[in-house]
Ligand SMILES: Nc1ncnc2c1ncn2[C@@H]1O[C@H](COP(=O)(O)OP(=O)(O)O)[C@@H](O)[C@H]1O
C-alpha cells in the first residue's frame with residue numbers, strides 16, 4: 001500500500017478487534033528480533049471502527065518503530081494500551097528507547113523525515129507519514145511525545161462512529 005493508493009481507495013469500515021491485530025503484529029515483528037529482550041505490556045484494547053487492513057498497518061509501523069528504537073536497551077519495554085471515550089477510542093504505544101527531541105516532533109510525520117542517524121537505525125522515513133495518513137482518513141488524529149534517551153509515546157484517536165451508526169466516506 002503506497003501513498004497515492006491510500007488516497008484513492010475507499011475505506012472498508014467494520015468493527016475491528018484491535019487485540020487481534022496487535023497480537024498478529026507483535027508476533028510477526030518478533031520473528032526478526034529473536035536476539036532481543038523485550039518486555040511487552042499489552043492491555044485489553046477496545047474495538048475500533050475502521051478498515052482492518054489499514055489499521056493493521058498503523059499498528060505494524062508503530063510497533064516496528066518501538067522495537068527498532070529500543071534496540072540499544074538491554075531490556076526494552078514496550079507498552080500498548082487503549083481507552084474507550086465517549087466520542088473516540090484512543091490507543092497508545094510507548095517505549096523506553098532512544099526517544100527524540102520534542103523540538104522536532106512536528107517533523108516525525110513528514111515523508112522521509114528522520115531524526116536518528118541513518119547509520120544507527122535503518123529506515124526510509126515513510127512509516128509515520130503513512131500512519132498519519134491512515135489515521136486521518138479515519139477522521140482521527142495522532143500525536144507523538146518523546147524525550148531524548150528516555151523513550152517515545154505515540155497516541156492515536158479514532159472516532160467511535162459505530163455507536164452512532166454514522167457513515168463517513
Ligand atoms: N519509537 C520511536 N522512538 C524514537 N524515535 C522514533 C520512534 N518512532 C519514530 N521515530 C522517529 O521518527 C522518524 C520517522 O519514523 P518512520 O516514518 O517510521 O521512519 P523510519 O522508521 O523509516 O525511520 C524516525 O526516523 C525516528 O527518528
Ligand SMILES: [Mg+2]
Nearest residue numbers: 065123127128
Ligand atoms: Mg518506521
